[in-house]
Amino acid sequence: MKAIPGIPRNGCLSKAWSLKVSGTTKVFGWRVLIDRLPSKINLQKRRVRLTCNLCPLCNKDMESIQHIISSCDVAQRLWVKCVSGYSCFW
Ligand SMILES: [Zn+2]
Numbered sequence: 320m321k322a323i324p325g326i327p328r329n330g331c332l333s334k335a336w337s338l339k340v341s342g343t344t345k346v347f348g349w350r351v352l353i354d355r356l357p358s359k360i361n362l363q364k365r366r367v368r369l370t371c372n373l374c375p376l377c378n379k380d381m382e383s384i385q386h387i388i389s390s391c392d393v394a395q396r397l398w399v400k401c402v403s404g405y406s407c408f409w
Contacts (some may be wrong), residue, residue, distance in 0.1 A: 351384055358382050 350356050359372040359382035374382040376393035377397040387394050 351388060354384050356384055356387075358384050358387060360384075 330402065331352050332349065335345055335352060338345060338348070340348075342354070347356075359369055359374075363369060365370060369388065372381050374380055374386055374391055374394075376397075377391050379392075380386050388398075389395075
């Protein structure tokens with residue numbers, strides 16, 4: 320499995336499964352750690368033709384898992400709102 324820059328992997332996979340969160344959240348975290356979410360970069364690797372691989376939230380960088388999780392300014396604001404109230408209001 321390929322490492323995602325900026326996301327430590329040592330023990331993360333086993334820790335992800337032991338967290339006391341919903342199964343859906345565990346699967347999402349696991350898919351982030353193994354880079355298996357359908358980001359535009361990952362879709363292009365699977366030869367899906369896209370007209371643009373930029374992040375649709377910020378239009379500043381390519382849409383990769385690393386970008387969505389840690390470096391997109393717009394996504395970071397959304398993550399904070401989701402975590403702070405378990406509800407997402409844009
Ligand atoms: Zn972005």
